[in-house]
Amino acid sequence: MTEQHQHPHDPINCIIPPHMVDKIIENGGKDQIERAVKTLNISDQIRSARQSVPEAIKRTQAVAGQKNRLIYDAQNGSTLPGTLVRSEGDPATGDPAADEAYDGAGATFDLYYEIFERDSIDNNGMDLISIVHYLQGYDNAFWNGERMVYGDGDEDLPVSQRLFNRFTIAIDIIGHELTHGVTQYEAGLIYKDQPGALNESFSDVFGSLVKQRINNQTAAQADWLIGAGLFTSKVNGNAIRSMKNPGTAYDDPLLGKDPQPGHMNNYVQTTSDNGGVHINSGIPNRAFYGVARELGGYAWEKAGKIWYVTLRDKLNSTSDFHTAANMTFEVAAELYGKNSPEQLAVQKGWDEVGIVLNLDKRKGCGNIFGSFLAGISL
Amino acid sequence: MVIYLVAFWLGSVYNILEKQDNFNIQFQRTGGFAGIVTNAEIDSKRLDTEEIEKIKLLISQSNFFGFQQTDSLSKNIPDQFQYVITIKQGDKKKTIELTDSTVPDSFIPLINYLTQKSRKGN
Ligand SMILES: [Zn+2]
Numbered sequence: 001m002t003e004q005h006q007h008p009h010d011p012i013n014c015i016i017p018p019h020m021v022d023k024i025i026e027n028g029g030k031d032q033i034e035r036a037v038k039t040l041n042i043s044d045q046i047r048s049a050r051q052s053v054p055e056a057i058k059r060t061q062a063v064a065g066q067k068n069r070l071i072y073d074a075q076n077g078s079t080l081p082g083t084l085v086r087s088e089g090d091p092a093t094g095d096p097a098a099d100e101a102y103d104g105a106g107a108t109f110d111l112y113y114e115i116f117e118r119d120s121i122d123n124n125g126m127d128l129i130s131i132v133h134y135l136q137g138y139d140n141a142f143w144n145g146e147r148m149v150y151g152d153g154d155e156d157l158p159v160s161q162r163l164f165n166r167f168t169i170a171i172d173i174i175g176h177e178l179t180h181g182v183t184q185y186e187a188g189l190i191y192k193d194q195p196g197a198l199n200e201s202f203s204d205v206f207g208s209l210v211k212q213r214i215n216n217q218t219a220a221q222a223d224w225l226i227g228a229g230l231f232t233s234k235v236n237g238n239a240i241r242s243m244k245n246p247g248t249a250y251d252d253p254l255l256g257k258d259p260q261p262g263h264m265n266n267y268v269q270t271t272s273d274n275g276g277v278h279i280n281s282g283i284p285n286r287a288f289y290g291v292a293r294e295l296g297g298y299a300w301e302k303a304g305k306i307w308y309v310t311l312r313d314k315l316n317s318t319s320d321f322h323t324a325a326n327m328t329f330e331v332a333a334e335l336y337g338k339n340s341p342e343q344l345a346v347q348k349g350w351d352e353v354g355i356v357l358n359l360d361k362r363k364g365c366g367n368i369f370g371s372f373l374a375g376i377s378l
Numbered sequence: 379m380v381i382y383l384v385a386f387w388l389g390s391v392y393n394i395l396e397k398q399d400n401f402n403i404q405f406q407r408t409g410g411f412a413g414i415v416t417n418a419e420i421d422s423k424r425l426d427t428e429e430i431e432k433i434k435l436l437i438s439q440s441n442f443f444g445f446q447q448t449d450s451l452s453k454n455i456p457d458q459f460q461y462v463i464t465i466k467q468g469d470k471k472k473t474i475e476l477t478d479s480t481v482p483d484s485f486i487p488l489i490n491y492l493t494q495k496s497r498k499g500n
Protein backbone atom coordinates (compact mmCIF):
# COMPACT_ATOMS: atom_id res chain seq x y z
CA MET A 1 0.00 0.00 0.00
CA THR A 2 1.54 3.34 -1.06
CA GLU A 3 1.23 5.88 1.69
CA GLN A 4 3.28 8.77 0.33
CA HIS A 5 1.54 12.01 1.09
CA GLN A 6 0.28 13.86 -1.90
CA HIS A 7 -0.77 17.44 -2.09
CA PRO A 8 -4.57 17.52 -2.16
CA HIS A 9 -4.44 19.33 -5.46
CA ASP A 10 -1.81 17.15 -7.01
CA PRO A 11 -2.61 16.55 -10.67
CA ILE A 12 -2.60 12.81 -9.92
CA ASN A 13 -6.14 13.30 -8.65
CA CYS A 14 -7.12 14.00 -12.22
CA ILE A 15 -6.96 11.57 -15.05
CA ILE A 16 -4.28 12.67 -17.48
CA PRO A 17 -4.25 10.44 -20.52
CA PRO A 18 -0.92 8.56 -20.64
CA HIS A 19 -0.36 9.48 -24.28
CA MET A 20 -0.46 13.17 -23.33
CA VAL A 21 2.02 12.59 -20.54
CA ASP A 22 4.22 10.83 -23.08
CA LYS A 23 3.91 13.87 -25.33
CA ILE A 24 5.07 16.14 -22.49
CA ILE A 25 8.06 13.94 -21.88
CA GLU A 26 8.84 14.10 -25.57
CA ASN A 27 8.45 17.86 -25.99
CA GLY A 28 8.35 19.54 -22.60
CA GLY A 29 10.92 21.57 -20.74
CA LYS A 30 13.02 20.08 -17.93
CA ASP A 31 10.51 20.96 -15.18
CA GLN A 32 7.53 19.70 -17.09
CA ILE A 33 9.30 16.49 -17.94
CA GLU A 34 10.19 15.88 -14.30
CA ARG A 35 6.59 16.42 -13.25
CA ALA A 36 5.26 14.20 -15.99
CA VAL A 37 7.65 11.39 -15.11
CA LYS A 38 6.63 11.72 -11.45
CA THR A 39 2.97 11.56 -12.45
CA LEU A 40 3.55 8.40 -14.42
CA ASN A 41 5.49 6.81 -11.56
CA ILE A 42 2.84 7.64 -8.96
CA SER A 43 0.13 6.28 -11.25
CA ASP A 44 2.09 3.07 -11.60
CA GLN A 45 2.50 2.79 -7.85
CA ILE A 46 -1.20 3.29 -7.30
CA ARG A 47 -2.03 0.74 -9.95
CA SER A 48 0.34 -1.83 -8.46
CA ALA A 49 -1.04 -1.17 -4.97
CA ARG A 50 -4.50 -1.93 -6.25
CA GLN A 51 -3.34 -5.06 -7.96
CA SER A 52 -1.73 -6.29 -4.75
CA VAL A 53 -5.10 -6.66 -3.00
CA PRO A 54 -5.90 -10.29 -2.33
CA GLU A 55 -7.18 -11.92 -5.48
CA ALA A 56 -10.66 -13.22 -4.91
CA ILE A 57 -11.83 -16.32 -6.61
CA LYS A 58 -13.04 -15.29 -10.02
CA ARG A 59 -15.09 -17.25 -12.44
CA THR A 60 -12.88 -18.16 -15.33
CA GLN A 61 -15.37 -16.94 -17.89
CA ALA A 62 -17.41 -14.29 -16.16
CA VAL A 63 -20.09 -12.80 -18.39
CA ALA A 64 -20.40 -9.02 -18.11
CA GLY A 65 -23.34 -7.97 -15.98
CA GLN A 66 -24.04 -11.45 -14.64
CA LYS A 67 -23.73 -11.66 -10.92
CA ASN A 68 -22.39 -14.75 -9.24
CA ARG A 69 -23.38 -14.89 -5.59
CA LEU A 70 -22.04 -17.55 -3.26
CA ILE A 71 -23.32 -17.78 0.30
CA TYR A 72 -21.41 -19.77 2.89
CA ASP A 73 -22.44 -20.75 6.41
CA ALA A 74 -19.62 -20.59 8.97
CA GLN A 75 -21.89 -22.47 11.42
CA ASN A 76 -20.89 -20.11 14.25
CA GLY A 77 -17.23 -21.04 13.88
CA SER A 78 -14.16 -19.10 12.80
CA THR A 79 -13.16 -21.24 9.83
CA LEU A 80 -13.72 -19.39 6.58
CA PRO A 81 -15.52 -19.73 4.32
CA GLY A 82 -17.55 -22.61 5.83
CA THR A 83 -20.18 -24.63 3.97
CA LEU A 84 -21.62 -23.44 0.66
CA VAL A 85 -25.38 -23.14 1.21
CA ARG A 86 -26.58 -21.14 -1.79
CA SER A 87 -25.13 -20.44 -5.23
CA GLU A 88 -26.37 -18.12 -7.97
CA GLY A 89 -29.79 -19.15 -9.17
CA ASP A 90 -30.46 -21.57 -6.32
CA PRO A 91 -33.83 -21.32 -4.57
CA ALA A 92 -34.11 -19.70 -1.13
CA THR A 93 -32.62 -21.75 1.70
CA GLY A 94 -35.17 -20.80 4.33
CA ASP A 95 -32.37 -19.44 6.53
CA PRO A 96 -33.06 -15.67 6.79
CA ALA A 97 -29.36 -14.77 7.16
CA ALA A 98 -28.32 -16.70 4.04
CA ASP A 99 -31.25 -15.44 1.99
CA GLU A 100 -30.82 -11.81 3.08
CA ALA A 101 -27.11 -11.97 2.22
CA TYR A 102 -28.04 -13.35 -1.21
CA ASP A 103 -30.76 -10.78 -1.91
CA GLY A 104 -28.76 -7.86 -0.50
CA ALA A 105 -25.67 -8.68 -2.54
CA GLY A 106 -27.93 -8.93 -5.61
CA ALA A 107 -29.54 -5.53 -4.99
CA THR A 108 -26.12 -3.96 -4.46
CA PHE A 109 -24.72 -5.53 -7.63
CA ASP A 110 -27.76 -4.23 -9.53
CA LEU A 111 -27.30 -0.67 -8.27
CA TYR A 112 -23.67 -0.65 -9.36
CA TYR A 113 -24.34 -2.34 -12.70
CA GLU A 114 -27.61 -0.76 -13.79
CA ILE A 115 -26.95 2.78 -12.52
CA PHE A 116 -23.18 3.17 -12.54
CA GLU A 117 -22.30 0.56 -15.21
CA ARG A 118 -19.92 -1.16 -12.83
CA ASP A 119 -19.51 -4.91 -13.18
CA SER A 120 -19.22 -6.12 -9.59
CA ILE A 121 -16.72 -5.19 -6.87
CA ASP A 122 -13.67 -5.15 -9.14
CA ASN A 123 -15.57 -4.02 -12.27
CA ASN A 124 -14.52 -7.34 -13.74
CA GLY A 125 -17.33 -9.64 -12.71
CA MET A 126 -15.82 -10.73 -9.39
CA ASP A 127 -17.84 -13.29 -7.43
CA LEU A 128 -19.87 -11.89 -4.54
CA ILE A 129 -18.96 -14.12 -1.61
CA SER A 130 -20.81 -13.77 1.67
CA ILE A 131 -20.32 -15.67 4.90
CA VAL A 132 -23.14 -15.80 7.44
CA HIS A 133 -23.31 -17.14 11.01
CA TYR A 134 -19.72 -16.11 11.71
CA LEU A 135 -18.67 -16.95 15.28
CA GLN A 136 -21.00 -16.89 18.29
CA GLY A 137 -22.29 -13.65 19.73
CA TYR A 138 -20.55 -11.73 16.96
CA ASP A 139 -22.44 -8.43 16.78
CA ASN A 140 -20.71 -7.19 13.65
CA ALA A 141 -20.17 -7.41 9.90
CA PHE A 142 -17.01 -6.68 7.97
CA TRP A 143 -15.30 -6.85 4.58
CA ASN A 144 -12.14 -8.93 4.89
CA GLY A 145 -10.54 -7.80 1.62
CA GLU A 146 -12.17 -10.60 -0.35
CA ARG A 147 -15.58 -11.36 1.13
CA MET A 148 -18.43 -10.06 3.23
CA VAL A 149 -18.73 -11.58 6.70
CA TYR A 150 -21.82 -11.35 8.93
CA GLY A 151 -22.42 -12.28 12.57
CA ASP A 152 -25.72 -13.18 14.20
CA GLY A 153 -25.70 -10.33 16.74
CA ASP A 154 -25.68 -11.18 20.44
CA GLU A 155 -27.70 -14.37 20.00
CA ASP A 156 -25.54 -15.97 22.70
CA LEU A 157 -27.34 -13.88 25.35
CA PRO A 158 -30.80 -14.68 26.74
CA VAL A 159 -33.50 -13.10 24.52
CA SER A 160 -34.38 -10.51 27.17
CA GLN A 161 -30.80 -9.15 27.18
CA ARG A 162 -30.16 -8.98 23.45
CA LEU A 163 -29.40 -5.61 21.87
CA PHE A 164 -28.62 -6.68 18.28
CA ASN A 165 -30.34 -8.73 15.61
CA ARG A 166 -28.46 -10.56 12.85
CA PHE A 167 -26.35 -8.20 10.73
CA THR A 168 -27.95 -9.16 7.40
CA ILE A 169 -31.29 -7.80 8.60
CA ALA A 170 -30.63 -4.33 7.16
CA ILE A 171 -29.90 -4.25 3.42
CA ASP A 172 -27.87 -1.05 3.73
CA ILE A 173 -25.34 -2.96 5.86
CA ILE A 174 -24.86 -5.38 2.98
CA GLY A 175 -24.44 -2.49 0.53
CA HIS A 176 -22.04 -0.89 3.02
CA GLU A 177 -19.80 -3.97 3.24
CA LEU A 178 -19.78 -4.61 -0.50
CA THR A 179 -18.88 -0.97 -1.12
CA HIS A 180 -15.77 -1.39 1.05
CA GLY A 181 -14.70 -3.81 -1.69
CA VAL A 182 -15.42 -1.25 -4.43
CA THR A 183 -13.42 1.40 -2.54
CA GLN A 184 -10.54 -1.05 -2.15
CA TYR A 185 -10.40 -1.50 -5.93
CA GLU A 186 -10.85 2.20 -6.74
CA ALA A 187 -9.66 5.07 -4.51
CA GLY A 188 -8.06 2.59 -2.07
CA LEU A 189 -8.69 5.02 0.80
CA ILE A 190 -6.54 3.99 3.78
CA TYR A 191 -8.63 3.06 6.81
CA LYS A 192 -7.45 5.82 9.12
CA ASP A 193 -8.33 9.41 10.01
CA GLN A 194 -10.06 11.42 7.25
CA PRO A 195 -9.37 8.98 4.39
CA GLY A 196 -10.77 6.26 6.66
CA ALA A 197 -13.85 8.31 7.54
CA LEU A 198 -14.36 8.94 3.81
CA ASN A 199 -14.03 5.19 3.21
CA GLU A 200 -16.76 4.66 5.82
CA SER A 201 -18.92 7.41 4.37
CA PHE A 202 -18.81 6.06 0.82
CA SER A 203 -19.97 2.71 2.24
CA ASP A 204 -22.88 4.38 4.07
CA VAL A 205 -23.78 6.45 0.98
CA PHE A 206 -24.03 3.49 -1.41
CA GLY A 207 -25.50 1.24 1.30
CA SER A 208 -28.26 3.80 1.77
CA LEU A 209 -28.77 4.12 -2.00
CA VAL A 210 -29.24 0.34 -2.28
CA LYS A 211 -31.97 0.58 0.33
CA GLN A 212 -33.60 3.66 -1.24
CA ARG A 213 -33.64 2.03 -4.68
CA ILE A 214 -35.15 -1.23 -3.39
CA ASN A 215 -37.82 0.82 -1.59
CA ASN A 216 -38.29 3.13 -4.62
CA GLN A 217 -37.84 6.18 -2.40
CA THR A 218 -36.89 9.73 -3.35
CA ALA A 219 -34.41 11.67 -1.25
CA ALA A 220 -37.36 13.32 0.52
CA GLN A 221 -39.04 9.97 1.27
CA ALA A 222 -35.94 8.11 2.49
CA ASP A 223 -35.18 7.85 6.22
CA TRP A 224 -31.41 8.19 5.64
CA LEU A 225 -30.80 5.78 8.51
CA ILE A 226 -28.01 3.21 8.44
CA GLY A 227 -28.74 -0.15 10.05
CA ALA A 228 -32.43 0.43 10.85
CA GLY A 229 -33.83 -2.80 12.32
CA LEU A 230 -30.51 -3.96 13.68
CA PHE A 231 -31.27 -2.98 17.28
CA THR A 232 -33.74 -5.06 19.26
CA SER A 233 -36.66 -3.38 21.01
CA LYS A 234 -34.53 -3.27 24.16
CA VAL A 235 -32.41 -0.45 22.69
CA ASN A 236 -33.53 3.16 22.69
CA GLY A 237 -32.60 3.94 19.11
CA ASN A 238 -33.75 3.72 15.49
CA ALA A 239 -30.49 2.75 13.82
CA ILE A 240 -26.69 2.86 14.03
CA ARG A 241 -26.24 6.13 12.15
CA SER A 242 -28.32 8.91 10.65
CA MET A 243 -26.99 10.56 7.51
CA LYS A 244 -29.60 13.31 7.74
CA ASN A 245 -29.03 14.09 11.43
CA PRO A 246 -25.73 12.55 12.58
CA GLY A 247 -25.63 12.02 16.33
CA THR A 248 -29.35 11.25 16.71
CA ALA A 249 -29.58 7.56 15.75
CA TYR A 250 -29.57 6.19 19.31
CA ASP A 251 -29.32 7.27 22.91
CA ASP A 252 -29.35 4.26 25.19
CA PRO A 253 -28.41 3.56 28.82
CA LEU A 254 -26.28 0.54 27.84
CA LEU A 255 -24.89 1.62 24.47
CA GLY A 256 -24.49 5.32 25.15
CA LYS A 257 -25.31 8.07 22.66
CA ASP A 258 -24.65 8.18 18.93
CA PRO A 259 -21.29 10.05 18.82
CA GLN A 260 -21.39 11.26 15.20
CA PRO A 261 -20.78 14.91 14.36
CA GLY A 262 -22.55 16.52 11.41
CA HIS A 263 -20.25 19.52 11.08
CA MET A 264 -16.49 20.18 10.96
CA ASN A 265 -16.81 22.28 14.14
CA ASN A 266 -17.50 19.03 16.00
CA TYR A 267 -14.89 16.86 14.28
CA VAL A 268 -13.72 14.30 16.85
CA GLN A 269 -9.96 13.98 17.35
CA THR A 270 -9.28 10.49 18.68
CA THR A 271 -6.89 7.60 18.21
CA SER A 272 -9.66 5.08 18.93
CA ASP A 273 -11.26 3.25 15.97
CA ASN A 274 -8.41 4.22 13.60
CA GLY A 275 -8.99 7.90 14.29
CA GLY A 276 -12.77 7.76 14.64
CA VAL A 277 -13.55 6.46 11.15
CA HIS A 278 -17.09 5.46 12.23
CA ILE A 279 -17.56 8.79 14.03
CA ASN A 280 -16.35 11.48 11.65
CA SER A 281 -18.00 9.78 8.66
CA GLY A 282 -21.09 11.67 9.87
CA ILE A 283 -19.68 14.84 8.28
CA PRO A 284 -19.38 13.63 4.64
CA ASN A 285 -22.56 11.56 5.16
CA ARG A 286 -24.52 14.70 5.95
CA ALA A 287 -22.91 16.53 3.03
CA PHE A 288 -24.19 13.81 0.69
CA TYR A 289 -27.64 13.98 2.23
CA GLY A 290 -27.64 17.77 1.72
CA VAL A 291 -26.72 17.43 -1.96
CA ALA A 292 -29.40 14.76 -2.51
CA ARG A 293 -32.01 16.86 -0.70
CA GLU A 294 -31.16 19.92 -2.82
CA LEU A 295 -31.41 17.94 -6.05
CA GLY A 296 -34.59 16.08 -5.13
CA GLY A 297 -35.81 12.95 -6.89
CA TYR A 298 -33.97 9.67 -6.60
CA ALA A 299 -30.65 10.22 -4.84
CA TRP A 300 -28.82 7.59 -6.88
CA GLU A 301 -29.48 9.35 -10.17
CA LYS A 302 -27.44 12.53 -9.71
CA ALA A 303 -25.89 12.80 -6.23
CA GLY A 304 -25.01 9.08 -6.32
CA LYS A 305 -23.50 9.40 -9.80
CA ILE A 306 -21.33 12.36 -8.72
CA TRP A 307 -20.11 10.46 -5.65
CA TYR A 308 -19.47 7.28 -7.64
CA VAL A 309 -17.39 8.98 -10.35
CA THR A 310 -15.44 10.82 -7.64
CA LEU A 311 -14.65 7.54 -5.86
CA ARG A 312 -13.73 5.84 -9.12
CA ASP A 313 -11.69 8.53 -10.86
CA LYS A 314 -10.67 11.32 -8.53
CA LEU A 315 -9.59 10.10 -5.11
CA ASN A 316 -6.51 8.25 -3.95
CA SER A 317 -5.49 6.45 -0.77
CA THR A 318 -4.76 9.61 1.25
CA SER A 319 -7.56 11.92 0.08
CA ASP A 320 -9.12 13.99 2.86
CA PHE A 321 -12.55 15.64 3.26
CA HIS A 322 -11.51 18.80 1.43
CA THR A 323 -10.14 16.89 -1.52
CA ALA A 324 -13.33 14.81 -1.71
CA ALA A 325 -15.42 17.99 -1.58
CA ASN A 326 -13.41 19.70 -4.30
CA MET A 327 -13.49 16.61 -6.47
CA THR A 328 -17.27 16.15 -6.21
CA PHE A 329 -17.58 19.79 -7.26
CA GLU A 330 -15.34 19.13 -10.22
CA VAL A 331 -17.21 15.95 -11.20
CA ALA A 332 -20.54 17.79 -10.97
CA ALA A 333 -19.20 20.30 -13.51
CA GLU A 334 -17.94 17.53 -15.78
CA LEU A 335 -21.24 15.65 -15.68
CA TYR A 336 -23.75 18.51 -15.56
CA GLY A 337 -21.89 21.69 -16.46
CA LYS A 338 -20.22 24.55 -14.67
CA ASN A 339 -22.59 26.48 -12.38
CA SER A 340 -25.29 23.89 -13.09
CA PRO A 341 -27.89 23.33 -10.35
CA GLU A 342 -26.09 20.05 -9.65
CA GLN A 343 -22.76 21.77 -9.10
CA LEU A 344 -24.32 24.41 -6.87
CA ALA A 345 -26.07 21.69 -4.85
CA VAL A 346 -22.71 20.02 -4.26
CA GLN A 347 -21.26 23.30 -3.04
CA LYS A 348 -24.22 23.83 -0.69
CA GLY A 349 -24.06 20.29 0.71
CA TRP A 350 -20.42 20.68 1.74
CA ASP A 351 -20.95 24.23 2.93
CA GLU A 352 -23.61 23.01 5.36
CA VAL A 353 -21.07 20.78 7.10
CA GLY A 354 -18.41 23.49 7.30
CA ILE A 355 -16.31 22.50 4.29
CA VAL A 356 -15.69 25.42 1.98
CA LEU A 357 -14.59 24.56 -1.52
CA ASN A 358 -11.43 26.07 -2.97
CA LEU A 359 -13.28 27.76 -5.78
CA ASP A 360 -10.51 30.14 -6.73
CA LYS A 361 -7.66 27.67 -6.74
CA ARG A 362 -9.65 24.80 -8.11
CA LYS A 363 -11.17 25.30 -11.48
CA GLY A 364 -11.15 21.69 -12.51
CA CYS A 365 -8.70 19.25 -13.97
CA GLY A 366 -8.77 21.07 -17.27
CA ASN A 367 -7.20 24.14 -15.72
CA ILE A 368 -4.63 22.25 -13.70
CA PHE A 369 -3.80 20.35 -16.83
CA GLY A 370 -3.74 23.62 -18.72
CA SER A 371 -1.20 25.17 -16.36
CA PHE A 372 0.69 21.91 -16.46
CA LEU A 373 1.03 22.30 -20.18
CA ALA A 374 1.69 26.04 -20.15
CA GLY A 375 4.82 26.93 -22.03
CA ILE A 376 4.97 23.61 -23.80
CA SER A 377 4.41 23.55 -27.51
CA LEU A 378 2.95 20.19 -28.28
CA MET B 379 8.72 -22.60 68.46
CA VAL B 380 8.92 -25.26 65.73
CA ILE B 381 5.14 -25.34 65.47
CA TYR B 382 5.10 -21.55 65.20
CA LEU B 383 7.66 -21.61 62.35
CA VAL B 384 5.78 -24.31 60.47
CA ALA B 385 2.56 -22.34 60.85
CA PHE B 386 4.33 -19.19 59.61
CA TRP B 387 5.77 -21.08 56.65
CA LEU B 388 2.39 -22.54 55.74
CA GLY B 389 0.86 -19.10 56.04
CA SER B 390 3.45 -17.64 53.65
CA VAL B 391 2.93 -20.38 51.11
CA TYR B 392 -0.81 -19.83 51.33
CA ASN B 393 -0.35 -16.09 50.78
CA ILE B 394 1.88 -16.63 47.75
CA LEU B 395 -0.57 -19.12 46.26
CA GLU B 396 -3.45 -16.78 46.88
CA LYS B 397 -1.59 -13.90 45.21
CA GLN B 398 -0.82 -16.08 42.20
CA ASP B 399 -4.51 -16.84 41.95
CA ASN B 400 -5.54 -13.18 41.96
CA PHE B 401 -6.15 -11.63 38.60
CA ASN B 402 -7.47 -8.46 37.10
CA ILE B 403 -8.55 -8.16 33.46
CA GLN B 404 -9.17 -4.92 31.58
CA PHE B 405 -10.92 -5.33 28.25
CA GLN B 406 -11.82 -2.81 25.58
CA ARG B 407 -13.41 -3.42 22.21
CA THR B 408 -13.52 -0.63 19.61
CA GLY B 409 -14.39 -0.34 15.92
CA GLY B 410 -16.82 -2.64 14.21
CA PHE B 411 -19.59 -1.60 11.81
CA ALA B 412 -21.40 0.18 14.63
CA GLY B 413 -18.29 1.83 16.09
CA ILE B 414 -19.64 1.34 19.61
CA VAL B 415 -16.97 1.07 22.32
CA THR B 416 -17.46 -1.59 24.99
CA ASN B 417 -15.40 -2.10 28.16
CA ALA B 418 -15.19 -4.70 30.90
CA GLU B 419 -13.12 -5.07 34.05
CA ILE B 420 -12.98 -8.47 35.72
CA ASP B 421 -11.38 -8.77 39.16
CA SER B 422 -11.00 -12.09 40.92
CA LYS B 423 -11.64 -10.39 44.26
CA ARG B 424 -15.25 -9.88 43.24
CA LEU B 425 -15.88 -13.40 41.90
CA ASP B 426 -16.79 -16.77 43.39
CA THR B 427 -14.45 -19.75 43.15
CA GLU B 428 -16.28 -21.37 40.27
CA GLU B 429 -16.06 -18.22 38.12
CA ILE B 430 -12.39 -17.75 39.07
CA GLU B 431 -11.56 -21.28 37.93
CA LYS B 432 -13.46 -20.76 34.67
CA ILE B 433 -11.55 -17.57 33.83
CA LYS B 434 -8.20 -19.04 34.83
CA LEU B 435 -8.85 -21.83 32.37
CA LEU B 436 -9.74 -19.32 29.62
CA ILE B 437 -6.50 -17.42 30.29
CA SER B 438 -4.34 -20.54 30.25
CA GLN B 439 -6.09 -21.97 27.18
CA SER B 440 -5.46 -18.75 25.26
CA ASN B 441 -1.77 -18.93 26.22
CA PHE B 442 -2.12 -15.21 26.95
CA PHE B 443 1.22 -14.81 28.72
CA GLY B 444 3.08 -16.86 26.11
CA PHE B 445 1.49 -15.05 23.14
CA GLN B 446 3.89 -13.12 20.90
CA GLN B 447 2.38 -9.82 19.82
CA THR B 448 3.01 -9.19 16.14
CA ASP B 449 3.55 -5.69 14.79
CA SER B 450 0.99 -6.00 12.05
CA LEU B 451 -2.55 -5.50 13.27
CA SER B 452 -4.01 -5.51 9.74
CA LYS B 453 -5.80 -2.31 10.56
CA ASN B 454 -6.79 -1.70 6.95
CA ILE B 455 -9.62 -4.26 7.16
CA PRO B 456 -12.87 -2.28 7.30
CA ASP B 457 -15.31 -2.71 10.18
CA GLN B 458 -13.39 -5.34 12.08
CA PHE B 459 -13.22 -5.09 15.87
CA GLN B 460 -10.05 -4.11 17.70
CA TYR B 461 -9.45 -5.59 21.14
CA VAL B 462 -7.10 -4.43 23.89
CA ILE B 463 -6.73 -6.90 26.76
CA THR B 464 -4.58 -6.28 29.84
CA ILE B 465 -4.22 -9.07 32.39
CA LYS B 466 -2.51 -8.84 35.77
CA GLN B 467 -2.08 -12.26 37.30
CA GLY B 468 0.18 -12.74 40.29
CA ASP B 469 3.42 -10.94 39.43
CA LYS B 470 2.71 -10.95 35.70
CA LYS B 471 1.18 -8.15 33.70
CA LYS B 472 0.73 -8.01 29.95
CA THR B 473 -1.27 -6.08 27.34
CA ILE B 474 -2.23 -7.58 23.99
CA GLU B 475 -3.83 -5.77 21.05
CA LEU B 476 -5.72 -7.84 18.52
CA THR B 477 -8.06 -7.35 15.60
CA ASP B 478 -10.60 -9.80 14.20
CA SER B 479 -8.15 -10.69 11.46
CA THR B 480 -5.32 -11.42 13.91
CA VAL B 481 -7.22 -13.18 16.73
CA PRO B 482 -5.82 -16.70 17.13
CA ASP B 483 -8.50 -19.37 17.59
CA SER B 484 -7.18 -20.03 21.09
CA PHE B 485 -8.28 -16.50 22.12
CA ILE B 486 -11.86 -16.76 20.88
CA PRO B 487 -13.37 -18.30 24.07
CA LEU B 488 -11.65 -15.65 26.25
CA ILE B 489 -12.78 -12.82 23.97
CA ASN B 490 -16.33 -14.22 23.84
CA TYR B 491 -16.42 -14.28 27.65
CA LEU B 492 -15.09 -10.72 27.97
CA THR B 493 -17.45 -9.46 25.24
CA GLN B 494 -20.43 -10.91 27.10
CA LYS B 495 -19.31 -9.23 30.31
CA SER B 496 -18.85 -5.91 28.53
CA ARG B 497 -22.33 -6.12 27.04
CA LYS B 498 -24.00 -6.59 30.37
CA GLY B 499 -22.29 -3.41 31.52
CA ASN B 500 -20.36 -5.35 34.19
ZN1 LIG C 1 -17.61 0.08 7.23
